[in-house]
Amino acid sequence: MPASTTTLHPISPPVEGLPATSSGSAMAPLELLLKYDRPVPRYTSYPTAAAFSAAVGADAMDRQLATPANAPLSLYVHVPFCRHACWYCGCNRITTQLGSTVVAPYLRALGRELELISARMPQRRRLAQLHWGGGTPNYLNNSELTQLWELIAQHFDLEPDLEASIEVNPELVDREQIQTLRRLGFNRISFGIQDADPQVQAAVNRVVPVDQLRRVMGWIREVDFRSVNVDLICGLPLQTPERFQTTLELVRELRPDRISLFSFAYLPEQLPMQRQITAADLPDQRQRLTMLENANRLLLRCGYDAIGMDHYALSTDSLAIAARQGSLHRNFQGYTTGGELELLGVGPTAISQFRHLLAQNHRDLKSYYQALEQGELPVERGLEVRDQEVLERRALIQALMCQFAVNLPLAEFQTELADLQALAADGLLQLEQRNGRLEVNVTREGRWLIRTIAAVFDPLQRLQASGSRLV
Numbered sequence: 179m180p181a182s183t184t185t186l187h188p189i190s191p192p193v194e195g196l197p198a199t200s201s202g203s204a205m206a207p208l209e210l211l212l213k214y215d216r217p218v219p220r221y222t223s224y225p226t227a228a229a230f231s232a233a234v235g236a237d238a239m240d241r242q243l244a245t246p247a248n249a250p251l252s253l254y255v256h257v258p259f260c261r262h263a264c265w266y267c268g269c270n271r272i273t274t275q276l277g278s279t280v281v282a283p284y285l286r287a288l289g290r291e292l293e294l295i296s297a298r299m300p301q302r303r304r305l306a307q308l309h310w311g312g313g314t315p316n317y318l319n320n321s322e323l324t325q326l327w328e329l330i331a332q333h334f335d336l337e338p339d340l341e342a343s344i345e346v347n348p349e350l351v352d353r354e355q356i357q358t359l360r361r362l363g364f365n366r367i368s369f370g371i372q373d374a375d376p377q378v379q380a381a382v383n384r385v386v387p388v389d390q391l392r393r394v395m396g397w398i399r400e401v402d403f404r405s406v407n408v409d410l411i412c413g414l415p416l417q418t419p420e421r422f423q424t425t426l427e428l429v430r431e432l433r434p435d436r437i438s439l440f441s442f443a444y445l446p447e448q449l450p451m452q453r454q455i456t457a458a459d460l461p462d463q464r465q466r467l468t469m470l471e472n473a474n475r476l477l478l479r480c481g482y483d484a485i486g487m488d489h490y491a492l493s494t495d496s497l498a499i500a501a502r503q504g505s506l507h508r509n510f511q512g513y514t515t516g517g518e519l520e521l522l523g524v525g526p527t528a529i530s531q532f533r534h535l536l537a538q539n540h541r542d543l544k545s546y547y548q549a550l551e552q553g554e555l556p557v558e559r560g561l562e563v564r565d566q567e568v569l570e571r572r573a574l575i576q577a578l579m580c581q582f583a584v585n586l587p588l589a590e591f592q593t594e595l596a597d598l599q600a601l602a603a604d605g606l607l608q609l610e611q612r613n614g615r616l617e618v619n620v621t622r623e624g625r626w627l628i629r630t631i632a633a634v635f636d637p638l639q640r641l642q643a644s645g646s647r648l649v
Contacts, residue, residue, distance in 0.1 A: 252307035256525030413442035415459035
């Protein structure tokens with residue numbers, strides 16, 4: 179769900195499990211989280227989407243697309259439709275049972291957007307990465323999936339080693355659809371488990387029997403996808419450490435290549451769907467931390483590396499290799515190996531990400547359609563970034579989020595030094611000054627609070643806190 183309203187908090191796992199106390203502080207991890215538990219962005223970009231403005235729109239995107247470029251792109255395609263609503267979800271989605279009745283006009287609109295984009299490019303571009311998210315991309319039937327793939331191939335050249343990934347709802351998928359996806363060219367796939375306990379599933383209106391989850395993984399393995407990701411959510415109603423342990427054991431049995439482990443953010447005042455969830459049913463912070471710690475320890479024992487804030491990958495997976503080599507990148511799709519690629523997003527709410535331009539499409543489907551009917555790119559808001567200091571801070575925050583270390587010219591960061599020293603006093607950082615520079619290394623304990631650490635270098639965040647809470 180790369181371009182959606184975020185309701186899942188990433189929690190950064192310590193590399194070797196969560197110790198009883200922080201090495202530099204007498205405070206226990208729970209006390210540290212409570213101390214620093216204030217709104218902070220996820221930093222899938224810097225500046226963040228909160229800084230987007232309607233003053234930057236289709237004209238800016240026109241200029242960007244008209245800029246000659248030979249490098250391949252990463253393309254994100256948003257499919258907003260779902261058959262039913264999961265009560266924890268904050269994605270930009272449309273719940274409908276109408277199937278092809280709504281899909282047919284949507285595919286025509288996507289085709290029109292791709293035409294407009296191609297017309298503005300001086301040359302045909304190549305795709306090195308392709309990702310379909312939602313919503314529920316496998317809401318589309320096999321014929322519609324094929325039609326959308328062919329639409330993309332009409333406008334872009336697909337690299338021979340294209341990394342093509344798709345998110346699927348395991349409740350809806352069957353063997354034939356998995357085979358269709360692989361035949362089209364998808365080689366990476368992701369599906370949400372969230373929690374395997376029937377009571378927890380019922381409490382969030384997303385019931386997928388364990389046997390179906392096993393079948394889906396079996397079908398995926400049959401056709402040899404290069405990589406399989408599963409999503410887990412910690413903090414759902416009726417979850418307990420004991421129940422979540424059963425989910426973790428299922429994950430160990432299925433052995434996906436990658437795992438995304440999120441912490442649920444309960445925001446009923448912002449997301450009316452979450453009002454179906456009873457606050458009293460939610461686990462408390464200590465239970466959440468226990469579940470996250472148990473997950474971290476189990477996964478590390480089973481051959482997974484902790485990646486960034488919220489991901490795990492088998493040590494042989496390309497994401498783990500990128501993390502070890504220092505080439506891990508973070509964008510609106512989360513952690514990725516394609517850091518050098520410009521990101522082009524199509525569909526409502528999709529975000530495009532270039533060095534100097536961030537642009538988001540209309541979030542409302544009707545407005546999205548109207549812009550395309552008028553022959554305009556459906557950009558609703560965005561941000562142009564030319565200031566060199568902002569670009570430098572972007573690189574710095576990116577390094578913290580991905581490599582957990584930065585080296586700074588001390589004279590240029592005196593404003594931040596006191597905050598860094600306070601974090602170091604709590605055992606979250608190790609600081610070392612040498613030859614006028616400051617080396618900042620995030621500790622194992624500090625990885626739980628990496629968003630808070632990154633926010634130190636965000637002047638907008640220092641003026642007014644925004645984002646989601648840590649736990």
